[in-house]
Amino acid sequence: MHNNKTLTIKNLGIDTYRENIIYMRSDCHVCRSEGFTALTRVVVHCMDRSIVATLNVVQSELLRHGEAGLSTVAIKRLEAKKDNKITVSHLQPIPSVGLVRAKMYGKELTETELEQIVGDISKGHYSNIELAAFITATSGNHLSTSEIIGLTRAMVRSGEKLTWDGNLVYDKHCIGGLPGNRTTPIVISIAASAGLTIPKTSSRAITSPAGTADTMEVMTNVELTMSQMKEVVTMENGCLVWGGSVSLSPADDILISVEKALDIDSEGQMIASVLSKKAAAGATHVIIDIPVGETAKIRSESKAKELKELFEIVGKNIGLVVKVIITDGSQPIGRGIGPALEAMDVLSVLRNEHDAPEDLKQRAILIAGELLELSGKSERGKGVKMAAEILTSGLAHKKLMSICEAQGRFTEPSYADFCMEVLSEVDGIVERIDTRKIAKLAKLAGAPKSPKAGVLFNAPLNKQVKKGDVLLAIYAEAKGELDYALEYYRSQTQIIVIK
Amino acid sequence: MHNNKTLTIKNLGIDTYRENIIYMRSDCHVCRSEGFTALTRVVVHCMDRSIVATLNVVQSELLRHGEAGLSTVAIKRLEAKKDNKITVSHLQPIPSVGLVRAKMYGKELTETELEQIVGDISKGHYSNIELAAFITATSGNHLSTSEIIGLTRAMVRSGEKLTWDGNLVYDKHCIGGLPGNRTTPIVISIAASAGLTIPKTSSRAITSPAGTADTMEVMTNVELTMSQMKEVVTMENGCLVWGGSVSLSPADDILISVEKALDIDSEGQMIASVLSKKAAAGATHVIIDIPVGETAKIRSESKAKELKELFEIVGKNIGLVVKVIITDGSQPIGRGIGPALEAMDVLSVLRNEHDAPEDLKQRAILIAGELLELSGKSERGKGVKMAAEILTSGLAHKKLMSICEAQGRFTEPSYADFCMEVLSEVDGIVERIDTRKIAKLAKLAGAPKSPKAGVLFNAPLNKQVKKGDVLLAIYAEAKGELDYALEYYRSQTQIIVIK
Known part of the structure; x- marks a missing residue:
């Protein structure tokens, strides 16, 4: 259904984040002959590329006759240049949206059906509304084990594969929910020092104040092409990059952006x-770290065990050796919460500074130890000791520096301009911490979008504090x-309970 | 959290349909001091009004320093004038979205919780993504009977009440799914002629080619204020207006627009x-008509009976007398499918034309008869006869004309400029009709957004047709x-099966 009448692109410079928007005059001949109105979803063709976009109708002189505006992301995806011509055609109904509707009504989806859905999502054919419907219909306990397996396989197939x-390639992942738990750069540095091939792709924050990719970006470039990434790994055994820049499981990145908006x-x-x-x-081979705590993402040991089992079953079915460890998630790890502040903690541990956060150090050593044992580099039961030695020797720090340099730069993290300290109003002992509220505080302060924003946490459980202590x-x-975060802090009780 | 720095409104003339968008320069002092980036949801204040809007960041000279753009609907909702000043502040997280998340995980919502959700929706605080999540989480069989009752009550309370x-006020409703089934204007005309108070508010099409409001709008004004509506009913006993214009259950109209996008x-x-x-x-007192047919919205008698029961239980709990009738939904009713074409059918029946569609006439008489019996205007078993007499006498036609005039105008419907006839390629008898595909055909042709668009259907079940017949x-x-619809027709088999 191509329309032969062309329009000339005008870059209006409107950043709609991830959404393809096309702006057309209400009296545009294409709108009129095709019957387009506001919110019509259309296919935009430019040279040999095409995208699906939502129409916003312009009733002003923003556009001249024969011009069409495109949002910044739409221009980028079309690889369009100024004055390029486009044609616009009707979007055929997307058949896989019918499968999402069936899922709402309780249908169990087959792998083939999930592949159709994931394929259309990764091509950018779903609107935000359709994405939200898919996410909601498959949320909670609405996916069976075989659907999770099917969805996982479909997501792998939707993108490139490295x-x-x-033969053996290692990886680690923490399911998050624990602010400041930035073990990854330390673990990768130790494992790569020991000779494991460990090309780490991380995500940006979904609902947390920082993801590993956000933290690493403070120190180095994380948006590498696949060939750049391979070069780094060839040289250093490991890398620390953002997964989204290498087109791995592209549907996942699209879904994550909507999950983030829904905070699920x-x-x-x-x-x-x-x-x-x-x-x-x-x-x-993958180690999965599941922190458990009253206010962490996973709240009970039994829930963690269920999840562990599911991770292992799905792993087995897609040909991955998955080992799950369950860790303490009762309070933030380290001091910093937010990209730059967490980067400082990471460097402090790797540099063996005397006041480096001990909890972060011990946890990184534990996970690295598991990897060393899994790979056979260390005997069973001796992984932790070997990991600690690599860290103490300074080899791990040297490795992180080399990885950062190989990725293009090393930048020392620095503090944000605006800071406010919260002081204790009483003497006593820290008895309870609401980890979720502390994470929220860091987010309200601007993390992760403002990389230097966040919280420096100085009141771990059981710490003796005096009135006036930070x-x-x-x-x-x-x-x-800053004001917004502070207002939130003041409106809440029970963030840090001192008795 | 008001920000004291003001911006001047610029009307960019961008029609985003229902979505509030604010356009701000990337180097705008408000963006910078508040940490806003693309897709931040913010509160926009203008005089004593405020709305929630999504931020699109402008990286061009579309806006001058100190200016902010607003989408057409945002300007309308703020009742803003050119050069009015606005301030922009952070949107506090909406607590009721947490309840939607809980629902995704299977929580049964209480009436109070549903009221919080519906309240926030009707204030326009939900993004499209959040609306889609709520709709999906409560779709299928995910609402219990008591949740449906709670949701109904919450929706009533969210708006004005007439x-x-x-004491006695009558109404009727068809749950739709049957193209061309435009009994309402006929039923209201008959009932109002008999003296029943029957102030009809109808919706526009959700997923069908026409709603009663769309059809009535071809003939008269349907966007009346409440006081105009009352005036019409005082004079004529009944009216035929669009429900959305009188702020009844405003959350419902917002939800419907997203349901429409999801086609559920x-x-x-x-x-x-x-x-x-x-x-x-x-x-x-309300009569609900549920058409049942293989390709109608409700496909089986047993499903219809379940729905009937649920309608009656919910009705009883909110203090309504609900009578449900189950009717034949095996094929389109009347000839026209689409606003103007259905209006022609309605007028043909009311004018007692010799070739008026008999099926539409009989169905309208049946429903009107039920209303007459329910009200006691007619004895049990004699409603249909009384309704038929009112129709044949011409009183009902006169009543529709009076109602239209009272609503501001009567316009005779007319045909669209572009038309294409589909002819039979064989001799035979019409054996099967895919009602859904016929509805889709009318929608692809532009109905209901193009009021004259649609399908004139001339091949009812069991009709004897000759090769070359329309x-x-x-x-x-x-x-x-027209081309798009025709292409769809040609790509399908089994729309009309002739044997």
């Missing part, structure tokens, strides 16, 4: 998301955000 | 939507749409 020299990250989707990324990145410091890059 | 002189209309939401509109419109005619207001 291959590496050598449900079980089946999480497993499919994590394991598809690992499989697509070419991993053969419990935490809020950092922000804008005054408005 | 009151009428006299699920049971619990449908019952809440229908009965909340009836209760808010002040009805005490099976149906497609009408469109634009050449592109």
